[in-house]
Amino acid sequence: MASSDLDVAYVARLARLDLTPEETALFQAQLAQVLEHVSRLREVNVEGVDPAAHVFPLFDVLREDEPRPGLTQEEALRNAPRTARDLFIVPKVIE
Amino acid sequence: MTKAELPGLTIEELQRLLRAREVTAREVLEALHERIEAIDPQIDAYLSRDLDAALDAADEADVNLSLGGIPLAIKDIISVAGQTCTCGSKILHNYRALFDATVVSRLKAAGAITFGRTNLDEFAMGSSTENSSVKPTRNPWDQARIPGGSSGGSAAAVASDMAIASLGTDTGGSIRQPAALCGVVGLKPSYGRVSRYGLVAFASSLDQVGPLTKTVRDAALLLQVMAGVDPNDSTSLDAPLPDYMANLETEVRGLRLGLPKEYLVEGIAPEVRTAIDAAVAHFDSLGSEIVEVSLPHTSYAIDTYYIIATAEASANLARFDGVRYGYRAENPRDLLDLYGRTRAEGFGPEVKRRIILGTYVLSSGYYDAYYLRAQKVRTLIRQDFARAFEKVDALIAPATPEPAFRLGERSADPLRMYLADIFTNAANLAGICAISIPCGFAKTPEGSELPIGLQVMGKALDEARILQIAHAYEQSTEWHRRRPPL
Numbered sequence: 237m238a239s240s241d242l243d244v245a246y247v248a249r250l251a252r253l254d255l256t257p258e259e260t261a262l263f264q265a266q267l268a269q270v271l272e273h274v275s276r277l278r279e280v281n282v283e284g285v286d287p288a289a290h291v292f293p294l295f296d297v298l299r300e301d302e303p304r305p306g307l308t309q310e311e312a313l314r315n316a317p318r319t320a321r322d323l324f325i326v327p328k329v330i331e
Numbered sequence: 332m333t334k335a336e337l338p339g340l341t342i343e344e345l346q347r348l349l350r351a352r353e354v355t356a357r358e359v360l361e362a363l364h365e366r367i368e369a370i371d372p373q374i375d376a377y378l379s380r381d382l383d384a385a386l387d388a389a390d391e392a393d394v395n396l397s398l399g400g401i402p403l404a405i406k407d408i409i410s411v412a413g414q415t416c417t418c419g420s421k422i423l424h425n426y427r428a429l430f431d432a433t434v435v436s437r438l439k440a441a442g443a444i445t446f447g448r449t450n451l452d453e454f455a456m457g458s459s460t461e462n463s464s465v466k467p468t469r470n471p472w473d474q475a476r477i478p479g480g481s482s483g484g485s486a487a488a489v490a491s492d493m494a495i496a497s498l499g500t501d502t503g504g505s506i507r508q509p510a511a512l513c514g515v516v517g518l519k520p521s522y523g524r525v526s527r528y529g530l531v532a533f534a535s536s537l538d539q540v541g542p543l544t545k546t547v548r549d550a551a552l553l554l555q556v557m558a559g560v561d562p563n564d565s566t567s568l569d570a571p572l573p574d575y576m577a578n579l580e581t582e583v584r585g586l587r588l589g590l591p592k593e594y595l596v597e598g599i600a601p602e603v604r605t606a607i608d609a610a611v612a613h614f615d616s617l618g619s620e621i622v623e624v625s626l627p628h629t630s631y632a633i634d635t636y637y638i639i640a641t642a643e644a645s646a647n648l649a650r651f652d653g654v655r656y657g658y659r660a661e662n663p664r665d666l667l668d669l670y671g672r673t674r675a676e677g678f679g680p681e682v683k684r685r686i687i688l689g690t691y692v693l694s695s696g697y698y699d700a701y702y703l704r705a706q707k708v709r710t711l712i713r714q715d716f717a718r719a720f721e722k723v724d725a726l727i728a729p730a731t732p733e734p735a736f737r738l739g740e741r742s743a744d745p746l747r748m749y750l751a752d753i754f755t756n757a758a759n760l761a762g763i764c765a766i767s768i769p770c771g772f773a774k775t776p777e778g779s780e781l782p783i784g785l786q787v788m789g790k791a792l793d794e795a796r797i798l799q800i801a802h803a804y805e806q807s808t809e810w811h812r813r814r815p816p817l
Binding site for chain 1: 425426427429430522523536562565566568628630631633634635637638645649652653654655656657658659663664665666667668669670671672674675678680683684686687688690691694697701703704705706707708709710711713744745746749760761762791
């Protein structure tokens with residue numbers, strides 16, 4: 237749990253987030269402090285303790301597979317920054 | 332009653348006037364509009380307002396409905412069909428919601444009118460509202476200071492009579508902390524009590540929507556309408572819904588109130604300590620039994636919270652990629668360049684910091700050491716509360732360790748900013764309900780007075796109990812009647 241393990245530039249690539257060199261250096265220093273604080277959790281004895289992903293037990297919630305009103309194609313595209321022919325437009329993915 | 336006095340009223344007071352036909356819903360909105368025009372340039376609580384749409388709704392309002400004709404300000408992270416929902420972020424600057432959040436459709440069905448979108452820390456990430464990409468909000472009690480966050484606009488609007496009441500969201504204290512720092516009532520319902528459908532997700536296992544109001548009765552009124560199971564949110568709970576208003580007048584004599592010793596530690600401001608001690612003595616005089624209890628893992632809540640909340644945020648915010656909605660970087664070279672630059676240009680510094688931290692604690696090699704360990708400590712924090720609630724009916728504690736700090740004071744120090752939430756994080760991790768109510772004031776060296784908040788925490792789904800306790804305190808004190816000098 238050594239905070240020096242954090243490589244902000246690498247994690248930023250995982251997160252699809254282009255950081256400037258200045259941001260990378262700043263976050264590296266600031267998050268090292270945060271991780272230093274967080275490392276206190278090592279003091280806690282968690283042996284035999286179940287992890288809590290959620291505060292209540294969750295169950296699958298099933299419903300009948302019946303059509304319900306949803307967004308129209310026009311509505312679904314309304315907030316999109318680029319569309320054409322009723323589709324979202326992205327840069328070319330396949331050569 | 333002059334028109335200029337209308338914005339200062341509570342929901343209940345307005346209901347009486349509207350039903351007696353002494354005022355119209357249109358007049359209330361016009362009065363609010365004038366008040367906002369006059370005051371908000373100093374406070375910056377609002378991001379946008381659609382007066383014409385609200386006036387149309389006001390003319391249609393059925394004042395006999397439970398919230399008929401009552402205007403509510405909505406934090407700009409909760410969807411209202413046709414309105415912007417910017418989340419205080421450049422990445423959603425032009426986004427318009429296509430549907431109503433369940434809380435909004437329920438409030439509208441009860442006759443409420445949504446009027447005004449309030450400022451927030453970007454994606455509700457912050458404790459001061461300084462992380463808004465648009466502008467910071469100022470504390471109505473001292474405009475050199477922050478209103479708290481992330482629901483800072485919602486709290487400041489209610490505190491300065493620019494709203495009758497408002498909605499906020501609370502992931503780690505974002506309703507209670509600004510309510511405390513602005514001197515209003517702020518309720519975080521138990522996890523699952525209120526639907527999250529239509530709330531833009533920050534940390535899905537922690538987020539809840541709740542009311543900010545001038546009185547505890549108003550909070551009970553709003554919760555009554557907002558609460559309940561929703562087929563569109565599988566984490567909402569199908570639990571019996573009590574009549575919150577009917578239960579409010581039950582006296583607190585004989586109730587056992589726990590005072591968690593870990594919440595009265597070094598580092599808490601002396602004025603806060605004094606106010607909490609006085610509140611404890613007050614409950615004693617009302618006939619409640621005060622019991623010292625221990626929540627041994629309290630000091631680990633902040634660390635647990637910032638691992639779990641950022642982990643969930645990093646996943647939730649992956650959806651902002653410049654394709655389906657919001658900001659998009661110009662002239663991308665390829666898909667990765669589109670994602671990377673859209674997010675770099677669209678998100679502010681605090682959101683980026685949290686995405687990095689959250690991605691890191693979930694990443695291969697670190698998941699067990701951070702995320703899994705935090706989930707286990709979360710279990711221990713829940714167990715602390717479960718044990719305490721075997722002995723007491725509710726817990727009382729400060730809502731914040733100190734009154735409002737100055738704008739800019741902590742912007743460069745994220746860790747110190749995070750510590751503003753030390754007394755509120757645990758309730759979200761445990762899924763319990765909690766409310767902050769005004770309980771005193773601290774004098775600043777400059778001569779201004781800053782509100783202090785008392786937090787009442789109850790077991791999951793026991794909102795009726797904490798509302799009853801908060802109401803008893805409020806009815807026998809005068810703090811909630813004070814208004815900032817504006």
